[in-house]
Amino acid sequence: MNEKLNALLAQLQPQFAERLVTSEAMREHHGSGESHLPPAWPDAVIMVRSTQEVSDVLAACNEHEVPVIPFGAGSSIEGQIHAPHGGISLDMSAMDAILSVEEADMDCTVQCGVTRQALNEHLRATGLFFPVDLGAHATLGGMAATRASGTTTVRYGSMRDLVLGLTVVMPDGEIIRTGGRARKSSAGYDLTRLMVGSEGTLGVITELTLRLFGIPEASQTAMCSFDSIQEATETVVMALQCGLALNRIELADTLQMQAINRYSRADLPESPTLWVEMTGAAPTVENDMDTFEGLAESARKFERATSAEDASRIWRIRHDALYASRALRPGIKGISTDVCVPISALPSCIGAIQEVIATTSIQAPLVGHVGDGNFHLVLLYDPADEDEIREARHINGSLIKMAIEMGGTCTGEHGVGLGKKAYLPAEHGPALGVMRRIKRALDPQNIMNPGKIFDL
Amino acid sequence: MNEKLNALLAQLQPQFAERLVTSEAMREHHGSGESHLPPAWPDAVIMVRSTQEVSDVLAACNEHEVPVIPFGAGSSIEGQIHAPHGGISLDMSAMDAILSVEEADMDCTVQCGVTRQALNEHLRATGLFFPVDLGAHATLGGMAATRASGTTTVRYGSMRDLVLGLTVVMPDGEIIRTGGRARKSSAGYDLTRLMVGSEGTLGVITELTLRLFGIPEASQTAMCSFDSIQEATETVVMALQCGLALNRIELADTLQMQAINRYSRADLPESPTLWVEMTGAAPTVENDMDTFEGLAESARKFERATSAEDASRIWRIRHDALYASRALRPGIKGISTDVCVPISALPSCIGAIQEVIATTSIQAPLVGHVGDGNFHLVLLYDPADEDEIREARHINGSLIKMAIEMGGTCTGEHGVGLGKKAYLPAEHGPALGVMRRIKRALDPQNIMNPGKIFDL
Known part of the structure; x- marks a missing residue:
């Protein structure tokens, strides 16, 4: 050479x-x-x-x-x-x-x-x-x-x-x-x-x-909490089938919400949460958010942004998720998984990997582009700790194997x-x-x- | 072999x-x-x-x-x-x-x-x-x-x-x-x-x-006539920029409308015409068709379907365009051109090819998927007539050359x-x-x- x-x-x-x-x-x-x-x-x-x-x-x-x-x-x-x-x-x-x-x-x-x-x-x-x-x-x-x-x-x-x-x-x-x-x-x-x-x-x-x-002329934002990933996902499926004017629909799991509360000193419900944004003409946005709220009947809390500033505040919470995750273990880097599965497989995929995670010492908060079936676990591990490295790799490999078996892909957006x-x-x-x-x-x-x- | x-x-x-x-x-x-x-x-x-x-x-x-x-x-x-x-x-x-x-x-x-x-x-x-x-x-x-x-x-x-x-x-x-x-x-x-x-x-x-x-839950259909392809296209550009809930937006030229009138014994305006369909939630469809009608201020006639049956009638006219074209010269087969150009180039592309057509004996009515910049001329020629074959080929070749020079493609949907x-x-x-x-x-x-x- x-x-x-x-x-x-x-x-x-x-x-x-x-x-x-x-x-x-x-x-x-x-x-x-x-x-x-x-x-x-x-x-x-x-x-x-x-x-x-x-x-x-x-x-x-x-x-x-x-x-x-x-x-x-x-x-x-x-x-x-x-x-x-x-x-x-x-x-x-x-x-x-x-x-x-x-x-x-x-x-x-x-x-x-x-x-x-x-x-x-x-x-x-x-x-x-x-x-x-x-x-x-x-x-x-x-x-x-x-x-x-x-x-x-x-x-x-x-x-x-x-x-x-x-x-x-x-x-x-x-x-x-x-x-x-x-x-x-x-x-x-x-x-x-x-x-x-x-x-x-x-x-x-x-x-x-x-x-x-x-x-788009108008937008509306909401944030809603569910008792389970299953209920959150079912709401998303219905919203997609109805062809609502979704611009973004994002998911976080319970651990992620705990991390956010800790990072932001907030008092948000610590359970699976959706962020939703509708965009389009004003009557469309209004109508479709009403429809969405109706579909989200299993939500334990549904909070609609009351102003543009309020919408920014709600999206800021989503945006800070990564920093909140990292703050769970300051100084520790995380690697981000990136599988994407058919949306109906999301609850079982997330449930199964959370069982795997529970057998390890790794913390792994989740955020996801739930409308696409793509989600990220931030695997927080100490690169100086051989056990943690092995555990993080095991989680990543297990998740990818499951995702592929469910008809999904090892990478939704990060590449190979x-x-x-x-x-x-x-x-x-x-x-x-x-x-x-x-x-x-x-x-x-x-x-x-x-x-x-x-x-x- | x-x-x-x-x-x-x-x-x-x-x-x-x-x-x-x-x-x-x-x-x-x-x-x-x-x-x-x-x-x-x-x-x-x-x-x-x-x-x-x-x-x-x-x-x-x-x-x-x-x-x-x-x-x-x-x-x-x-x-x-x-x-x-x-x-x-x-x-x-x-x-x-x-x-x-x-x-x-x-x-x-x-x-x-x-x-x-x-x-x-x-x-x-x-x-x-x-x-x-x-x-x-x-x-x-x-x-x-x-x-x-x-x-x-x-x-x-x-x-x-x-x-x-x-x-x-x-x-x-x-x-x-x-x-x-x-x-x-x-x-x-x-x-x-x-x-x-x-x-x-x-x-x-x-x-x-x-x-x-x-x-989609609801749909609305309209048909509107313009004095020029330019005006029709400008209306479409604005509708696209506004992100209206367009499901279809189709164009026919004056000759096509003449052919349709003759074929269907109708009395439609013989000038460039758009068919428009909005689909979505009912308030969206209503709002977006209102917006579209406002954008189409240069239309000389704007007819909104009053019922599902009326919408079917309007779309039947579009659907019959090919048969109407063929009926211009019964027994003669037509070949369909298929260029697709950036939408802003549509009026100049159509204008230029119509000038070429005018120098020949060929009749060539036009319909197009105007929202994509894709249109079809049905070139009606007698395959037993060497002159007409030459003319039809000349038109097709000239059109494709222009389309490519305008950043477009020789085939929008028919293939090579x-x-x-x-x-x-x-x-x-x-x-x-x-x-x-x-x-x-x-x-x-x-x-x-x-x-x-x-x-x-």
Whole structure:
């Protein structure tokens, strides 16, 4: 590797000059991200500014057989930006231009390094917004690469649904354009959807054309507590069947509510809780929240926000859930599970894993995007304690096994990276072989983010 | 070919017996479909009953290098079921079992030969439905293979969006399962979306897991006439930006309205016309139709349905548009164009193609799924008249060229088949090479529907 790497760096140095960095600090920053996994540093970082520069780097890396790892904001949590085989971390964060906004067509084209926050800030005056809403401060390129979603997926879909087209640099440096600006097309293979979720293993996404939506006229928020996860889930199922104007519907379990009370010095009911937001025209929002309250007849408490400020207060509680979880064991990091199951399987899945958790010393509060059947347990464990590590791994593995048996997936929105590779054979069976064949066909030298999603 | 074919048929004959058919009538039926293209018969037809039987046939065809063309209802119109290189037409219509309906999860799993009509009939008692609504009597497997859509795509999306998972038989006979029953997943490459729209060139879809939706409580229909396509389109853009509860929004041009008046002996305004349907809760539908009427201030006539029967009458007019078009020149077949453009480009695209049409002797009424930017011109020409053939081709080619230049696609919902292959280089550029590499990797013998979408 070293000889090839040196030849590569010598070739790229004149072009990138001070934007090709090999300092320890930069390599460390680009080899850790926000993951719970041990860091794996790249050999060098290149700060690119254009699709053409990405093409230049990839062509050179392909020639010298040096790995390339695309890097956006570093917010991925399954090791997607790690460099287990060394190579070049391709830092896309300077590619942050919003290239066009077409208000009548409700679409925009952005460079991959634009964050969703920056895009929505830019859109503010138009009355439009991009709805994918996740916890992290992430780039849109990274969000596409991991097929990210979040709290509003129940209404608007995930990155899978909202990317109309991409500019992608293929491993040999060829620049392709997938999809387009039409809302739908039946013209050939859906390369856009193939690249979305491929975690940088097939090419580098440099530009995205995204669907936008009008900001709804009105919204209403409520929070309600149930005696059981089962009752909460049944209410959600009915709301989905009725096609209510749900924008978000989020779940927390009893332990999470206890953590929130402790963190926020609040006095909320310590039992399974739903947060609900309806958005749309004012009469719709009013009607649908009334309907929802009727459906939630098993709720022991139903609190409707009385003002925009009150709604913010209620959502702040949900937002603080992660901090509240961490505060259960200060100084201890947590890893977040990410299974997604058919919604009817949620109560049995959660019940069964809570039984497993009860046999361990681990605390694991739960929040979930219940409308999608996706939930996160924050497994709080001491990385210096071998027993706790083993217990946390056991819980994670048991949960994933159950989820897959129930027709679900090991990862609803975080992606595979390094952290979930071991579970793909059980989830995909022989389909994993088809994925490998595609990888080999499009990246024969295996330079693109090697070792991620699966091994070859 | 003949020797290989004979060896194949000798091998499969004992297994399939009278379900392996080589009669002229069957070959003709399976080699024509509803396409305007000249027929191309397969050498034999095999009526399969199970995924395992499909696997057996594919493994044998792969061994003997004989083409396989999946056949559902034969309703494809771009030659997808034609057999230009001969081979086996794999008739899936007997695979018509509805395998499961999960009401709480709002999904179902069906065999590929189930039609959307049969599925919705089966679902009637559940209060759920499958929303993709196209003109043809098509199978769900065929609809997935061509990435079909239709009038309700503006609300629910197309087959791209509504397939959760697939069972696919790969060209060597391997059976894979893509996706699952989770609403979302970030676990690896999106093989489901790769297979959807691949028109049988990568494998055979044998089972589909589909999203279902609750039947909305209420609906309202209106029909309104404008002085120009521009005004009609502007109204649609505003309605989309407002996020109104549109279920369908359809457009017809002046010639189409003249044809409808003649066919139905009606007295409708002969100018660009929109059909609109809102669905949802009763207050939503009422409110959103009021809003729409306000947005449609440039309409010269706005007629709101006064009852369910009246709504049916209004939609019957839209439904009869194709028959009305054909009645403009009785006995003459029409070919249907299928471009899809960013919605803001619709008026200029339609205006420009109408100028081209005016220089020919062709009549070409227009209907469109205006909310998606997808429209169809029915090009009425006499296939015995060389001049008219040339003119019709010129119109179709000019329209596609314009649509692609405007950021659109040559086909919004009909697929490529044989009929649109020539346009893919202009639409996809080097991305077409990536599609070919995927095809070669997954079907190295090129047995799956060879010659469709692109040549190798």
